[in-house]
Amino acid sequence: MTQYEAVIGLEVHVELKTNTKIFCNCTTAFGGEPNHHTCPVCLGLPGTLPVLNKKVVEYAVRAGLALNCEIAGFSKFDRKNYYYPDLPKNYQVSQFDLPIARRGYVEIEVAGQTKRIGIHHIHMEEDAGKLVHQGNIMTTPYSLVDYNRGGMPLIEIVSEPDIRSPEEARAYVEKLRAIIQYTGVSDCRMEEGSLRCDVNISVRPKGQQEFGTKTEIKNLNSFRALQRAAAYEMERQIKVLESGGKIIQETRTWDEDKGITVSMRSKEEAHDYRYFPDPDLVPVVLDQQWIEFIKDSLPELPDQRRRRYVEQYGLPEYDAGILTLTKEMSDYFEETIGYYDKPKVISNWMMGEMSRLLNLSGTDITACKIKPRQLAELIKLIDQGTISGKIAKVVFEEMFASGKDPATIVQEKGLVQISDEGAIASVVEEVIAANPKSVEDYKAGKEKAIGFLVGQVMKATKGKANPDMVNKLLREKLQ
Numbered sequence: 001m002t003q004y005e006a007v008i009g010l011e012v013h014v015e016l017k018t019n020t021k022i023f024c025n026c027t028t029a030f031g032g033e034p035n036h037h038t039c040p041v042c043l044g045l046p047g048t049l050p051v052l053n054k055k056v057v058e059y060a061v062r063a064g065l066a067l068n069c070e071i072a073g074f075s076k077f078d079r080k081n082y083y084y085p086d087l088p089k090n091y092q093v094s095q096f097d098l099p100i101a102r103r104g105y106v107e108i109e110v111a112g113q114t115k116r117i118g119i120h121h122i123h124m125e126e127d128a129g130k131l132v133h134q135g136n137i138m139t140t141p142y143s144l145v146d147y148n149r150g151g152m153p154l155i156e157i158v159s160e161p162d163i164r165s166p167e168e169a170r171a172y173v174e175k176l177r178a179i180i181q182y183t184g185v186s187d188c189r190m191e192e193g194s195l196r197c198d199v200n201i202s203v204r205p206k207g208q209q210e211f212g213t214k215t216e217i218k219n220l221n222s223f224r225a226l227q228r229a230a231a232y233e234m235e236r237q238i239k240v241l242e243s244g245g246k247i248i249q250e251t252r253t254w255d256e257d258k259g260i261t262v263s264m265r266s267k268e269e270a271h272d273y274r275y276f277p278d279p280d281l282v283p284v285v286l287d288q289q290w291i292e293f294i295k296d297s298l299p300e301l302p303d304q305r306r307r308r309y310v311e312q313y314g315l316p317e318y319d320a321g322i323l324t325l326t327k328e329m330s331d332y333f334e335e336t337i338g339y340y341d342k343p344k345v346i347s348n349w350m351m352g353e354m355s356r357l358l359n360l361s362g363t364d365i366t367a368c369k370i371k372p373r374q375l376a377e378l379i380k381l382i383d384q385g386t387i388s389g390k391i392a393k394v395v396f397e398e399m400f401a402s403g404k405d406p407a408t409i410v411q412e413k414g415l416v417q418i419s420d421e422g423a424i425a426s427v428v429e430e431v432i433a434a435n436p437k438s439v440e441d442y443k444a445g446k447e448k449a450i451g452f453l454v455g456q457v458m459k460a461t462k463g464k465a466n467p468d469m470v471n472k473l474l475r476e477k478l479q
């Protein structure tokens with residue numbers, strides 16, 4: 001059987017976090033009454049003229065530099081013409097042959113190795129409005145249009161076809177999102193649509209040089225959807241080829257419920273966008289000094305931070321990679337260290353219990369009720385011997401649910417660890433008396449038996465006995 005590999009290139013749209021739109025001073029605030037964040041310019045009324053928002057250029061340059069691109073000293077805007085109700089002017093202002101940034105790269109970690117994914121270019125463009133479909137076939141279907149999103153500033157980041165699997169595609173977008181979040185030019189919230197991606201994918205027999213025919217899956221809005229859609233499409237293409245068929249170059253869409261991709265339009269019906277320079281906008285000419293200034297103001301980026309976590313905090317690569325993958329997680333981690341300098345223990349709590357509970361509740365760390373100071377305090381309580389590690393998990397869950405301080409919870413629930421030798425010794429004696437079989441086993445050399453006895457003492461004390469002390473006392477008494 002022929003072995004196939006995927007060839008994938010991604011187009012990622014990122015909404016920039018400027019206060020106002022790209023060509024007018026309407027707000028970019030999310031939501032709002034439909035069509036209230038609009039004006040004659042972003043509605044494309046005749047006689048209006050666009051004026052470029054300088055902040056958009058600054059943010060695009062910032063993103064470009066963070067993604068290792070060359071910044072163009074001269075770039076221009078073009079009109080991408082197509083007819084659709086979400087586009088009031090019937091063209092989208094974008095950049096075609098002279099984009100703001102080119103030839104960058106992102107490094108991803110796959111199977112313990114670093115791989116470089118090329119970025120072909122980054123261009124600036126305006127977003128379109130949003131259609132809201134109403135009714136259905138049984139009643140009367142119709143659509144409403146909301147232009148609040150029209151004219152919001154976007155950058156489109158187009159990768160080289162360097163990606164070779166759905167997993168790599170996911171790792172690439174995760175890294176891209178992290179880098180852009182760190183630069184502060186976008187929140188990159190996939191749920192809110194401030195990061196959206198299109199997957200271009202083809203397959204070829206392993207070892208073959210030339211690319212196969214690609215299809216493009218539009219508008220994936222979660223990491224899971226991205227990876228699943230790419231995996232499905234890869235399999236679909238392989239099946240077509242294996243059965244002697246040919247791949248048709250086409251645009252497809254991902255059906256999340258059915259878990260399949262569906263054809264939208266083929267290349268024959270593809271648009272000819274009739275790109276031409278926008279006569280209403282002057283070219284963008286940048287000063288080298290200004291570019292240098294932006295470069296110098298870039299913050300520490302995820303890869304640098306990851307390396308620092310390994311070197312400065314002695315964290316394993318794995319921990320460092322996960323903790324730096326989102327800026328929120330990483331900032332939380334650093335803030336906690338500020339309260340209590342125990343990086344590895346903090347990392348364990350964050351990657352273990354915290355991630356587990358966040359996943360279960362479907363929230364992310366920004367909504368977490370446990371604040372860094374409180375996590376630090378919890379770890380201090382363990383280190384001081386006030387509570388055991390086991391009880392700490394109970395306290396943690398309670399903190400997660402209520403946001404209360406750990407000391408308050410320990411007080412209220414009477415969870416203070418028993419470290420009184422006398423008290424533990426009497427329980428140990430009871431347990432020894434009640435379990436002659438295990439005692440015999442232990443004396444006969446079965447080390448395992450002691451674990452059972454420790455468990456019995458912990459059970460009798462509702463997990464509050466200091467485990468080290470229990471261990472020590474048991475061994476002493478069984479001598």
Ligand SMILES: Nc1ncnc2c1ncn2[C@@H]1O[C@H](COP(=O)(O)OP(=O)(O)OP(=O)(O)O)[C@@H](O)[C@H]1O
Nearest residue numbers: 007008009010158159160161200201202211212214
């Ligand atoms: N044979 C191929 N297999 C997989 N990916 C490919 C192949 N050829 C090109 N690509 C990728 O497809 C993407 C093309 O994106 P680009 O924005 O240049 O064009 P487009 O999709 O035609 O334009 P639009 O922005 O209108 O969708 C790039 O990421 C590129 O790496």
Ligand SMILES: [Mg+2]
Nearest residue numbers: 011156158198
């Ligand atoms: Mg594109």
Ligand SMILES: [Mg+2]
Nearest residue numbers: 011198200216
């Ligand atoms: Mg495309």
